[in-house]
Amino acid sequence: MPETPEAFLRRLERQQALPPVCLIAGEEPLLQREASDAWREAARQSGFSEREVFDVDSNFDWGRLNEAAASMSIFGDRRLLELRMPNGKPGNAGSRAIQVYCSDPPDDALLLVTSNRLDKGARESAWVKAIEQAGVFVYCWPLPLDKMSQWVRQRLERAGLKPDSEAVELIVERAEGNLLAVDQAVERLLLLNGKGPVGADNAALSLADSARYSVDDLADAALNGDLPRAHRILEILEQEGTGQPLILWALARDIRAAARLSAGADDKILYQEKIFKRRSGLLKATARRQPTHTWHRLLRRCHEVDCAIKGVPGSNPQEALRALVSRLARAASRR
Template structure:
């Protein structure tokens, strides 16, 4: 079964079996995971998390699905990564789906390309569970989602304000949500927000955006990238949004290296293709191997799951994308 974001939200409480959620909208992923975790807590469902760094890690996942603690009757296992199970893992997945009606395997992936969606892993889950694509392709979808976010914090926007907000943030839902929170805090006496309040609140935040950060990194300008990063942090931009930007650019560069003729199919704007091609000529593809691990370290640091400083790790990733290193390379 395939669901979109809003459909998936309505089915959270009854979710069992296997779900895959994938996309490149961090706000939608964050909201859906928050809904799952709240539901599990309410229903007293035991939760475990696994981060997949290699195919062999899937053994731990399937072993975990069969290791319910003495104090729980149901189990939810949350899996993060971008490595799919091999043939042996698919066999274990099919066995789990056939014999377990009460637990939930929730797999969280970045946006998948067409070939991945045709893989045995996706086909097995789609036939027996749920595939939720976290996207908001059309303006009316984005406005509907952001209207829910506005309602959560007790504000409404008139139509001119909506138009301005959507244009200001283009397709970035997480940044738009943060702007809604900022304008609510700045004008607590206003329940109906008009364009004047948005403009007054956000105009001083428009000097740099994450799009400027992407441009600087693709040009290999480390000094400018660090300057924009420091500005964004000072302006209150969340680490998770900056991580999303880093992850998107690293993923596109790695995919373009493997598929140099498919830039447009990968989602790279026509006007930006030459920037990505020049970046690839500057970068050492051997370094791509360390990027997924670095992104996982940043994610763990942001979530407080490690003692590492997320800003230090983000600076390391900025340097990698600019084609340099903050640390000496050892042979």
């Protein structure tokens, strides 16, 4: 069983000798980054001062890993070897190389393997089990929504801030499950407010970003039937360089959820689509005002926009997105 990041950090605090191999993977970038940074710092404090990084891609030569294990530092220093493997798929050659390394890790080196999401098969693969047997496997699962308030409060308090309940809930609502956004809010609060009490007004200021709109702002304007505002936000997003795939993703997510709600699905689908409380009321009200076939027709339009973005000849992705926003706003405005 993989360790949680919290258990891993506690291990580092109390353990003198570091395990020779560590795999840190998962689906929560902030937790992955902090666990990896903690391991690197623990390695540095233990005298592993030389660092060698390997970036794994489809052309990576896995012989380099075991060559590094067999070689000595030119300065005689102990080394931290870091294997960055974002897709978590070493292939047969990589799996064998990792297993060989783990069977007899060198005394003068530590190996840190980092990866993004690993599916169940990967988490139970031979190379992962070899790392677990030789060292430690840490997996950073997404934080459950019902744990978010507690996590935000602890994060603020660890930074020397004393938030009231309203401030915590405001940050939870605005962050919408994005731990990196919470981390940025904490940094801004420290900069703007210093350590000490934090109320909702302070929290709102730390989260404010009035110069920009988000893709959710665009979706909300369209769902409100406010076509001029929706077109204005779309133009600003395009001017700011927001990717067309991201804009389409947000619109398609809401349209897909609306189609399911209109067909009688319960509110659980909002959680599945990561549509948070702040937006759920608008989406439910709009979805149930229109027949299901209206939303299915809009979903087909989303597919057409996707094709345009991918470069289907004769299509214009900018015009296709604008037309989709118009159709969504008009559908939402019909009572």
